[in-house]
Amino acid sequence: MKLEHGTPMDIEGESMRIIQAELEARGIVLPPDRAAVVKRVIHTTADFDYAEHLRFTPGAVEAGVAALKAGTPIVTDTNMARAGVSAAACGRLGAERLCCMADPEIARRARERGTTRAAAAVDLWADLHPEAVFAVGNAPTALLRMAELMEAGRLRPALVIGVPVGFVNVVESKERIWSLCRARDIPAIVAMGRKGGSTVAAAICNALLYQAAGMR
Amino acid sequence: MKLEHGTPMDIEGESMRIIQAELEARGIVLPPDRAAVVKRVIHTTADFDYAEHLRFTPGAVEAGVAALKAGTPIVTDTNMARAGVSAAACGRLGAERLCCMADPEIARRARERGTTRAAAAVDLWADLHPEAVFAVGNAPTALLRMAELMEAGRLRPALVIGVPVGFVNVVESKERIWSLCRARDIPAIVAMGRKGGSTVAAAICNALLYQAAGMR
Numbered sequence: 001m002k003l004e005h006g007t008p009m010d011i012e013g014e015s016m017r018i019i020q021a022e023l024e025a026r027g028i029v030l031p032p033d034r035a036a037v038v039k040r041v042i043h044t045t046a047d048f049d050y051a052e053h054l055r056f057t058p059g060a061v062e063a064g065v066a067a068l069k070a071g072t073p074i075v076t077d078t079n080m081a082r083a084g085v086s087a088a089a090c091g092r093l094g095a096e097r098l099c100c101m102a103d104p105e106i107a108r109r110a111r112e113r114g115t116t117r118a119a120a121a122v123d124l125w126a127d128l129h130p131e132a133v134f135a136v137g138n139a140p141t142a143l144l145r146m147a148e149l150m151e152a153g154r155l156r157p158a159l160v161i162g163v164p165v166g167f168v169n170v171v172e173s174k175e176r177i178w179s180l181c182r183a184r185d186i187p188a189i190v191a192m193g194r195k196g197g198s199t200v201a202a203a204i205c206n207a208l209l210y211q212a213a214g215m216r
Numbered sequence: 217m218k219l220e221h222g223t224p225m226d227i228e229g230e231s232m233r234i235i236q237a238e239l240e241a242r243g244i245v246l247p248p249d250r251a252a253v254v255k256r257v258i259h260t261t262a263d264f265d266y267a268e269h270l271r272f273t274p275g276a277v278e279a280g281v282a283a284l285k286a287g288t289p290i291v292t293d294t295n296m297a298r299a300g301v302s303a304a305a306c307g308r309l310g311a312e313r314l315c316c317m318a319d320p321e322i323a324r325r326a327r328e329r330g331t332t333r334a335a336a337a338v339d340l341w342a343d344l345h346p347e348a349v350f351a352v353g354n355a356p357t358a359l360l361r362m363a364e365l366m367e368a369g370r371l372r373p374a375l376v377i378g379v380p381v382g383f384v385n386v387v388e389s390k391e392r393i394w395s396l397c398r399a400r401d402i403p404a405i406v407a408m409g410r411k412g413g414s415t416v417a418a419a420i421c422n423a424l425l426y427q428a429a430g431m432r
Contacts, residue, residue: 080299
């Protein structure tokens with residue numbers, strides 16, 4: 001059995017070299033501003049489909065990095081995604097990691113309004129942090145509610161990370177948010193198609209955070 | 217835009233029907249005891265590769281469900297996986313969700329021993345809960361340390377969930393733990409190859425927990 005020995009950072013560097021080599025073997029050349037995000041998502045999933053499915057509005061990476069440098073909070077739609085966002089990088093930048101999905105008050109509001117907890121959570125964050133970085137890895141209803149609030153002028157994210165995973169409403173929710181962000185010049189990174197998830201959402205946040213904090 | 221409306225449970229049921237239909241279209245027939253686990257992993261990743269890559273030792277699902285019914289704790293190698301394991305199901309069963317990766321004492325032990333935090337964490341759990349359900353979604357070094365302790369008779373998991381993701385040591389660590397579990401008759405569910413991750417680890421735990429708690 002062949003095993004590499006080294007620190008976690010050595011292993012990560014070796015992984016990134018393998019990913020780069022396999023991208024080249026597939027004839028894929030990533031735009032320089034997007035390469036770190038795409039490669040970190042592949043590192044997190046071992047799935048090269050993301051090299052084709054991740055879409056970026058022009059300047060999305062730059063906008064996300066600038067927002068995080070300024071300490072903009074990151075709102076996630078699952079506690080799992082929140083747990084995957086680098087606490088060390090957020091600490092350096094003074095950026096909070098926010099999620100309220102487990103809050104009983106959100107469950108109460110969702111019942112009251114006949115909506116999902118994810119949508120009720122978006123309403124809360126639109127009041128508290130309408131210009132946050134919003135990272136959605138799970139709930140298409142969060143993206144759809146964000147689109148409504150963006151159209152109503154109640155939400156203007158510094159960056160939308162739209163990567164829910166699944167089989168029902170997911171593709172449609174990503175197409176909707178992508179069109180809207182394009183039309184309104186709101187920075188967005190979206191994984192078109194069915195794939196995504198909390199680990200993907202966290203990986204995109206981390207790629208931006210590491211650049212913002214000068215950690216990689 | 218076509219959108220399904222309904223409760224999260226309706227949406228999950230519809231997702232599972234789509235997954236079943238696409239499995240049939242691919243000519244894949246899942247053994248009944250394993251179907252719930254495989255389908256929940258596909259539900260979590262939108263990646264049908266798992267229908268081929270997930271391997272189960274004979275009786276692994278039954279052993280995992282029985283252990284969780286008895287309130288056996290679940291140890292994870294990331295806080296992200298821990299956050300993804302159903303708190304509601306664990307609450308019903310009295311099963312704890314355990315992870316110590318963020319504990320400064322683990323970082324100290326890892327430095328002292330020249331190992332990874334994940335391996336140092338396995339040492340701790342081998343002392344505290346050697347018969348836990350161990351779910352590894354990230355760190356191949358956790359699986360490799362588990363193999364060493366299992367060979368030394370210091371660890372006898374109720375179930376090994378071996379699904380780390382990545383490009384360096386990952387495939388080898390999964391082959392090692394798979395062979396060892398087969399040889400020693402230790403229940404195991406392993407995602408062969410590079411793919412896996414914290415969401416996959418949590419999804420497997422949840423499929424077993426829902427069966428154990430009668431929640432689906």
